[in-house]
Amino acid sequence: MSRKLRVGIPRGLLYYQYYPAWEEFFSSLDFEVVISPPTNKQILEKGVSLAVDEICLPFKLYFGHVNCLKERVDILFVPRFVRVEKRRTVCPKFLGLPDMIRNSIDDLPLIFAPNIDLGRGIKGYFRLVEEASETFGMSRVRTARALYRGIKKLKNFEKEIVNRQIFPHRLLQDTEKEKLKNSKPEEQGSIDTRLSVGLLGHSYLLYDRFLNLGLIEKLQKLGLKVITPEMISPENVKRGVQTLRKDLFWTFNTRILGSAIHLLKKGAVQGLIQLTSFGCGPDSLVGELIELKAHRQKVPVMNLNLDEHSGEAGFMTRLEAFADLLNFKTGSSF
Amino acid sequence: MKVTFPHMGHLYVPLRSLLKSLGVEVIPPPPINKKTLDLGVKYGPECACLPLKINLGNFLEAIEKGADTVAMGGGKGPCRFGYFGEVQREIIKELGHQVEFVIIEPTPLDVIRKFRYLAGGGFPVKRILRGLQLAWKKLLALDEILEKLREIRSVAVDFNRLEQLYETACSRIDFASSQEKVAQIKEEIIQEMEALRETGKEPLIEVGIVGEIYTIIEPSSNLHVERRLGKLGARVYNPLTISYWVKRHILHTEKGDEIERMARPYLNHVVGGHGLESVGNSVIFSRKGVDGIIQIAPFTCMPEIVAEAILPRVSKIEGIPIMSLFFDEHTGEAGLVTRLEAFVDLARRKKERKEISKEEEEEVYAGLSGN
Numbered sequence: 001m002s003r004k005l006r007v008g009i010p011r012g013l014l015y016y017q018y019y020p021a022w023e024e025f026f027s028s029l030d031f032e033v034v035i036s037p038p039t040n041k042q043i044l045e046k047g048v049s050l051a052v053d054e055i056c057l058p059f060k061l062y063f064g065h066v067n068c069l070k071e072r073v074d075i076l077f078v079p080r081f082v083r084v085e086k087r088r089t090v091c092p093k094f095l096g097l098p099d100m101i102r103n104s105i106d107d108l109p110l111i112f113a114p115n116i117d118l119g120r121g122i123k124g125y126f127r128l129v130e131e132a133s134e135t136f137g138m139s140r141v142r143t144a145r146a147l148y149r150g151i152k153k154l155k156n157f158e159k160e161i162v163n164r165q166i167f168p169h170r171l172l173q174d175t176e177k178e179k180l181k182n183s184k185p186e187e188q189g190s191i192d193t194r195l196s197v198g199l200l201g202h203s204y205l206l207y208d209r210f211l212n213l214g215l216i217e218k219l220q221k222l223g224l225k226v227i228t229p230e231m232i233s234p235e236n237v238k239r240g241v242q243t244l245r246k247d248l249f250w251t252f253n254t255r256i257l258g259s260a261i262h263l264l265k266k267g268a269v270q271g272l273i274q275l276t277s278f279g280c281g282p283d284s285l286v287g288e289l290i291e292l293k294a295h296r297q298k299v300p301v302m303n304l305n306l307d308e309h310s311g312e313a314g315f316m317t318r319l320e321a322f323a324d325l326l327n328f329k330t331g332s333s334f
Numbered sequence: 335m336k337v338t339f340p341h342m343g344h345l346y347v348p349l350r351s352l353l354k355s356l357g358v359e360v361i362p363p364p365p366i367n368k369k370t371l372d373l374g375v376k377y378g379p380e381c382a383c384l385p386l387k388i389n390l391g392n393f394l395e396a397i398e399k400g401a402d403t404v405a406m407g408g409g410k411g412p413c414r415f416g417y418f419g420e421v422q423r424e425i426i427k428e429l430g431h432q433v434e435f436v437i438i439e440p441t442p443l444d445v446i447r448k449f450r451y452l453a454g455g456g457f458p459v460k461r462i463l464r465g466l467q468l469a470w471k472k473l474l475a476l477d478e479i480l481e482k483l484r485e486i487r488s489v490a491v492d493f494n495r496l497e498q499l500y501e502t503a504c505s506r507i508d509f510a511s512s513q514e515k516v517a518q519i520k521e522e523i524i525q526e527m528e529a530l531r532e533t534g535k536e537p538l539i540e541v542g543i544v545g546e547i548y549t550i551i552e553p554s555s556n557l558h559v560e561r562r563l564g565k566l567g568a569r570v571y572n573p574l575t576i577s578y579w580v581k582r583h584i585l586h587t588e589k590g591d592e593i594e595r596m597a598r599p600y601l602n603h604v605v606g607g608h609g610l611e612s613v614g615n616s617v618i619f620s621r622k623g624v625d626g627i628i629q630i631a632p633f634t635c636m637p638e639i640v641a642e643a644i645l646p647r648v649s650k651i652e653g654i655p656i657m658s659l660f661f662d663e664h665t666g667e668a669g670l671v672t673r674l675e676a677f678v679d680l681a682r683r684k685k686e687r688k689e690i691s692k693e694e695e696e697e698v699y700a701g702l703s704g705n
Contacts, residue, residue: 052643053661054633080603092606096640099601103647115603123485246420246437249411276381281414281636282380285421292424 004032007112008073010065011036013058013094015079015205016168020157022077027149029138034073036065039210043068048308050104057277058154059100061211066101066108076111085119088251088252090284100289159228167216168230169207195326196225198231198263200256200290201275202283203230205306212275213312215304215319219273222323227269229259236262253282264297271300271326278307300325336361337436337452337466338396339405340389343551344476345576346347348469353405355465356453361401363392366554370395375663377425383632383688384483384555384662385548386418393422397431405452412606413637440583464496477575479503482527484572487564488537490530497561499527502504538567539681542619543574544612546629546638549661550574556630556661557670563628566678571624573615574608592618609637613644620652627654633662655681 007026009015015035023094026033036043039061047064069076078101081094094099098113114131118124125147133143161168197219203219205212206228219226229237237258241248248254263269272294276283294301304315337358339349339369342482346362353360363370366388373394374387379471404423409416419437426514450457483500503523510516541563549555550572560570582588593614601613616627629645631638642658649656657677659670 025596026360052639054642065524082603087410089412089606092609092636093640095603096601096605096637096644099603100640102644103600244420246417248409249416261440279381279634279635281383281634283379283636284379285386285414285417287425288382288421292428295428303438 002112004030005072005075006034007031007296008069008076008109009033009035010062010069011038012065012208013097013204014060014079016172016207018154019172021150021154024153025146025149026077027131028149029136029143031075036071039065039208041210044210050102051100054279055093056279056281058202058208059097059210060308061208062097063101063104067105069324070105070108074109076109078111078113080113080115082117083114083119084116084251087247088119088249090251091280096133112171119163158230162233165227165231167207167228168203169209172207191252194330195223195323196227196269196327197272197322198260198269198272199226199228199275200260200272201229202252202256202277202280205275205277211306211309213315215275218319219317220324222319224323224326228261229255232259232262240265248286250282250286253286257286257290261293264293269299270278271302271322273302273304273322275304275306278305300329335359335401335452335454336401337403338363338393338401340392341366341552342548343439343553343576344473344480344504344553347476347504348473348576349405350508351472352465352469353452353483355448355462355468357458357461358403358452361396362397363396366392366552371554371663377429379421381634382421383634385546385552385632386414386422387663388552388555389418390422390425393426393653394429397433402432403434403436403452405436405438405448408437408444416609423472423614436485442584467521468513468516469686472507473577473580475507475516476504477525477577479520480575484522484564484570486527486531488566488567488569489532489535490564491532492530493565499530533678537569537626539569539678539685540623541568541570541681542622542624542627543572543603543616543680544615544619544627544633544641545574545608545631546632547549547574547579547608549630549632550637551576555632556659557665557667559628559630559659559670559674562671562674563678568626568673568678568681571619574611590614596621597602600648602642603639605637605640607635607637609641612638612641613648616645616648616656617652620648620654623704624654625685626677627656628677629656629658633658633660633665635660657686674686677679 009019009022023033044061045064046067047060047062050063050067051060066076066078078098080098081090083089098111102108102111110133114128116128129140129144129147132138133140156210157171160166160171182195186279199206199216199219204215216226237255240258240261241254243261249256260272274290276287291301300322302318335358337353338361341363342477348587349361350360370388370391372391374389374391377394378387378390406419406422407415409417419435423435436448436452438445448464451463479500486496503519506519507516543550543560551574553560560572563570566573578588582590590611593611596617597610600611604610611630612690619627629642630637645656645658655677659673
C-alpha cells in the first residue's frame, strides 16, 4: 500500500502565475500534485466566511480553496512569497499568507510554507532548496534539480504566452489535463476586429472565470481583441516603467503599470479596462496613475471593481456600453 | 519656496522648527477638519487608505494658503505609503496646481540631499544642526507630555482642562525658540497635568493600543479613540510615538528583537508597515498584564489586515480580549462609542473575575495550609 504523497496546491492567487513551476517541481520529487476544483459558489462562500471581512476578495477565495483541499492531501503548499526580483516585493498579504491560513483554518495537514525570496543572487535559491530538502528528507541535489526544472518550465510557459498572445488559463488547462484533446487553447489571431482593449489587473482576477464572470470571453464576443499584461514582453514592461519618476516596489503592479504605459505609448489599444478587487492596496494607487495617464492621451478607461457581491446584471450592460463607446470613437475618425 | 507638509499629531511643531532652520518659509496646513477630509475623499482614489486622503486634503488646503512646495516622506514598500507622494503629485498636477513635491526617502543620504535642496543648495551645517537639536527636543518634550496626558486622562478631575493643557503645550512649544524654554514649558505642563489627578482614583482597566502608525498618532483619523477610552476610565498605553519611530528606524537606538520574538509563534515574517509589531506588541502587552488590546488601522491597510487575521488566535491563547477597529471616511461615531463601551465593560468584568478568582485562590491556599 504505497501511494505517492499528495501535495495540494490551492487554485487561487499565484496559481495562475506560477503553477507550471510548482507542478513540475513537486512531480519531479515524486509527489502527486492535487489542485482544488475551479472556483465555484461554495468555495467562494466558504472563503468569505473563513477570512476577515477587510481582506480583499482573491485572498478570501484562497481561504476557500485551502479549506476545500485540506482533507484530500497530505501536504498543503502555501508559500510565503516575498520577492522574485531585487528592490521589489509584493502585497504584504502574501508575506503573511501562511500565518493567516494557520491562524484561521482548523484541521490543516502539514503546511509546506517555504520563503520564496529570490532575485538577490543565489542565496535565496540555496535557502529554498535547503528548506525543501529538510522538510521532505531528500538530498539537496535532487531538490535543486527539481527546482531547476520547475523554473525552466515556468520560463517556457511565460514565453509561450507572449509569443502566441494566448491567455495563461487556456494554457494551464492544457497542463492539468494533458490528454484532453478537445479543448484546444484558442488563439486570438482569428478574431477579425480593429478594436483592441487592454485588460489590466492581477492574474488571479483576470484568469479566474468564476470571479470575473467570464469577462474575457464576454469582451471577445463583443468583438474586442483582449490584451493582458502577461502578453507583454518583459523588455517592453521594463521600458514602460523606466519613464516613472520613482520606481514602483511591487512586482505584479509593475507588470500592470508597465504594460499600460507600453500599450498607451504604442497606441496599441483603443481603450483600457481595469479589473480590480475592492480594497486592493496596490491597485488603489497604481490604478489612479494609469487612469491619469490614459486620460492625458484621451484613451477611455473603464474601472471594474469586484467584491463578493458583484452581480452579473449590471456587468454586461457596462461592457456593452464600453464596447459601443470604443466603436463610436474609432468610427468617428473615419 | 513656501513649504507645506502633512499633519500627523504634533509632528508640525518639530517639523516647522526644522524647516525654518533650513531657511524656508513654512506654511503648515490648517488643523485637520471636515473640509480636509472632504477634499481628500473627493480627489483621492476611492480605495486609497485614509492617511493618503487626509494628506491630500492637507496639501490642498495649504496650497490655498499659498504653499508651492510639498515636503513628503517616501518609502520602499510593501506598505503603500512609499508611493503616496507620487500619486498625490499627479493628482495635484491634474487639478492644475503648480506645486513641487520634495519626497524625502528614509535614508540618511536622501535626507541630507533633500535638506540641501530645500535650503537652497547651500548647507549651513551649524544652523541646521542647531535646528535639528531644537526640533528633536520639541518632539521629545511633546511626546513626554502626551504620555502624561495618557496617564492622567482616565483619572482626571477636570477632563476638558487636561485636554486643553495638551493643546496649550503644543502652541507654546511651537512658539519657543530655545531648548531651555522648551524644557521649562514641559516641566510646567507636566506639573499642571499631575495636579489634575484625582487623588486615590485608579483607572478601571488598562488598554494597550497596536496598529498602523498614522491612524494611531493622528486623533482625527481615529475619531479620538484614546480620548473616549480615557473618558470611559481606561488607561491607555500606546508605545508608538513619533520619537519612538525615529529612534527605531532612523537612529536605530531602539530594537525590534523582542517584538519579533514574541510574534514568532503567530507571525514569522515582516509584512511591511507595523503588521508584525501589532502582533508582537499584543503578546508583550498581554504578558505585561493589560486588560485588553485594541488594534487601530485604516480600512484596507494591508499589513494590519494580516495582523487582524492573526490576532483572534493571539486573543484565544493569551486569554485577553482584542478588538480591531478599522477606520475610513464612513466610520460612524455612534457605532464606535457602542463598541468601545462594550469592550471596556468586557475587559473590566474579566479583570474583576481574575481578581475575584485570585482572592478565592488565596483563600483556598490559606485553608489548605491550615490557617
